Structure formats: C-alpha cells, structure tokens
Amino acid sequence: MRSYLNLSSEVAIALREGKPVVALESTIICHGMPYPQNVETALRVEQTIRDNGAVPATIAIIKGKLKAGCTKEEIEYLGKKGTAVIKASRRDLPVLLARGEDGATTVTTTMMIAAMAGISIFATGGIGGVHRHATTTMDISADLEELAQTQVMVICAGAKSILDLGLTLEYLETKGVPVIGYGTDELPAFYTRHSGFKVDYRIDTPEELAHTFLIKKRLGLKGGILVTNPIPEEYSMPADIINSAIERALKESEKANIHGKETTPFLLAKVKELTGGDSLEANIRLVLNNARLAAQTAVALARRELA
Ligand code: PSU
Ligand code: MN
Numbered sequence: 633m634r635s636y637l638n639l640s641s642e643v644a645i646a647l648r649e650g651k652p653v654v655a656l657e658s659t660i661i662c663h664g665m666p667y668p669q670n671v672e673t674a675l676r677v678e679q680t681i682r683d684n685g686a687v688p689a690t691i692a693i694i695k696g697k698l699k700a701g702c703t704k705e706e707i708e709y710l711g712k713k714g715t716a717v718i719k720a721s722r723r724d725l726p727v728l729l730a731r732g733e734d735g736a737t738t739v740t741t742t743m744m745i746a747a748m749a750g751i752s753i754f755a756t757g758g759i760g761g762v763h764r765h766a767t768t769t770m771d772i773s774a775d776l777e778e779l780a781q782t783q784v785m786v787i788c789a790g791a792k793s794i795l796d797l798g799l800t801l802e803y804l805e806t807k808g809v810p811v812i813g814y815g816t817d818e819l820p821a822f823y824t825r826h827s828g829f830k831v832d833y834r835i836d837t838p839e840e841l842a843h844t845f846l847i848k849k850r851l852g853l854k855g856g857i858l859v860t861n862p863i864p865e866e867y868s869m870p871a872d873i874i875n876s877a878i879e880r881a882l883k884e885s886e887k888a889n890i891h892g893k894e895t896t897p898f899l900l901a902k903v904k905e906l907t908g909g910d911s912l913e914a915n916i917r918l919v920l921n922n923a924r925l926a927a928q929t930a931v932a933l934a935r936r937e938l939a
Pocket of ligand 1 (some may be wrong): 657739773774822895896
C-alpha cells in the first residue's frame with residue numbers, strides 16, 4: 633500500500649526530523665461545507681496549526697494516490713469539486729486506487745493514511761458513530777472500527793446527536809477505545825457543550841494527552857484515543873434549536889428512504905439547511921478550536937518522542 637502513498641515534501645521532511653505534524657480530513661471539505669467556505673476553512677485550519685507550531689497534513693485521495701499533505705491548489709480543487717468527490721471509507725480504497733480516482737477521506741481513511749505516513753495526531757469536527765435505531769438498521773460508522781485498530785489520536789468536538797451517543801460510547805468501550813473529555817467530564821455534542829453522557833476521563837492539558845498517547849504506543853496497544861473537545865461557549869448553539877433541527881432531519885431521511893453512506897451527509901445537510909448560517913459558523917469555530925489543541929498536543933508529543 634505504501635507505494636500508493638504520496639507525502640508532500642514539507643510533511644516528509646517534518647516527519648523525518650521528528651517535527652510535530654497534524655492530519656486533517658477531506659470529507660469535511662467536499663461533503664461538510666459549501667464552496668468557498670470549505671476552502672477558506674481548510675486553509676484557516678492549516679494556518680491555525682502552523683501558528684501553534686505544527687505542520688498541517690490535509691489528507692485526501694487524488695487521482696488514485698493517498699496524499700498526506702495537500703497543496704493549496706489541491707485543497708482548492710477538492711473544495712470546488714465538492715460532493716462530486718466520492719466519500720471514501722475503508723471499503724472504497726481499492727476501487728478508487730485501481731481507477732485512479734479522487735476520494736474525500738472520512739475519519740476512517742484519514743486515520744489509515746495518517747498511520748501509514750507516521751502521523752499520530754488528527755484534528756476534525758465530528759466523528760461517525762452508532763446511528764439511532766442501529767439495533768434494527770445496523771448502521772454503525774466504520775470510524776468506530778478504525779478507532780479500535782489504528783493507532784492515531786483523533787481530536788473532535790464529540791458527535792452530533794443525529795447519532796445515538798449512548799450506544800456510540802458503549803461500542804467504543806467494547807472496542808477498548810479510551811474516550812477523553814478535554815477540560816470536561818461530559819461528552820460534548822458537537823454544536824453544544826453538553827450531551828448528558830459522561831466520558832471515561834477528563835484531561836486538562838496537551839502535555840497529558842501526549843503522554844497518554846505515547847504510553848499507549850509504547851505498550852503496543854492497537855487502536856486510537858478519542859479526545860472530545862467542547863465547542864467554545866461563545867460559539868455553542870442553543871440546544872433546543874439544534875435538537876429540533878436534528879429531529880426533523882431524521883424524519884425526512886426516513887421519508888426519503890436514505891441508506892448507507894448517504895445517511896450521514898443527508899442528515900448533516902438537512903440540519904445545516906434548517907439552522908441556516910448559524911450551524912456553519914459554529915462548525916467552523918469548533919474545527920479551529922480542535923486544530924489548535926491538536927497542534928499543541930503534536931508539539932508536546934514531538935518533544936517527548938525526541939527526549
Ligand atoms: N460527522 C460530522 N461531520 C462530518 C462527518 C461526520 O459531524 O463531516 C463525516 C466524517 O468524515 C466522518 C464521516 O468520518 O462523516 C462518517 O460517515 P459515516 O457515518 O457514513 O461513517
Ligand atoms: Mn453508516
């Protein structure tokens with residue numbers, strides 16, 4: 633698989649020299665936000681990572697290559713092409729590579745490519761999880777399986793309550809994935825800081841996140857660590873507004889008979905439509921907040937690994 637891996641020279645040099653690197657996903661660019669806000673946000677996220685002392689590596693599949701580190705032009709290309717870029721999970725990789733196609737990497741494939749490249753820290757918005765009514769639909773995101781097997785720390789803002797958050801936590805417990813609250817004991821719910829569910833542990837510093845990840849690596853324990861970083865208070869959305877939008881989106885997806893990989897993008901687009909620009913603004917803010925924490929954690933990890 634490594635012969636399909638293509639590192640940007642900046643990322644390759646940083647990794648060789650043991651410098652801090654942060655991976656970023658591309659599904660959020662192609663399927664998560666409209667153009668041109670998607671490109672603007674992706675570039676701002678990269679800048680935030682640089683401002684905090686790390687090198688950004690936006691991950692995507694471009695013309696059949698697994699890219700770790702996209703150029704500004706490549707980010708622009710992906711952003712413009714938008715939903716015409718296939719949302720690529722683990723099962724999509726062989727076909728896309730065989731055909732030399734493009735793919736927007738989800739949390740799953742971004743973790744896979746990051747691990748292949750040697751990148752430990754990954755910042756994103758929200759992860760996939762166990763969907764509501766999964767007991768009959770069996771709709772469980774491949775992201776959870778990837779967290780169970782691939783050694784990458786994923787820093788997110790929790791999960792949206794389009795999912796069953798309780799079942800998502802149960803699944804992660806079964807799979808041995810530590811769920812950390814950054815500065816909180818409660819699982820954040822993406823747009824809001826509160827979900828009513830407890831996380832396993834609270835950690836308050838990037839240094840402790842880095843130390844914990846390093847120990848997991850040294851023990852050879854497979855799988856990742858999930859860090860849930862609440863959206864800053866000033867950007868969080870009123871819970872009633874977001875919850876009623878989610879309820880409506882769920883009803884509409886049922887009516888439209890949406891299944892499989894279309895479910896998450898459909899629900900996300902509906903919620904966005906129903907809440908207007910507010911949810912887009914909140915989304916941008918929480919991603920920037922996660923990028924900052926990821927860069928600080930990557931800096932702390934690089935320091936420990938070199939020591
Ligand atoms: N949840 C969000 N925003 C997102 C996603 C999930 O709040 O952009 C994207 C991520 O790329 C995630 C993917 O990995 O959707 C999960 O899709 P699925 O549920 O089909 O596994
Ligand atoms: Mn699914």
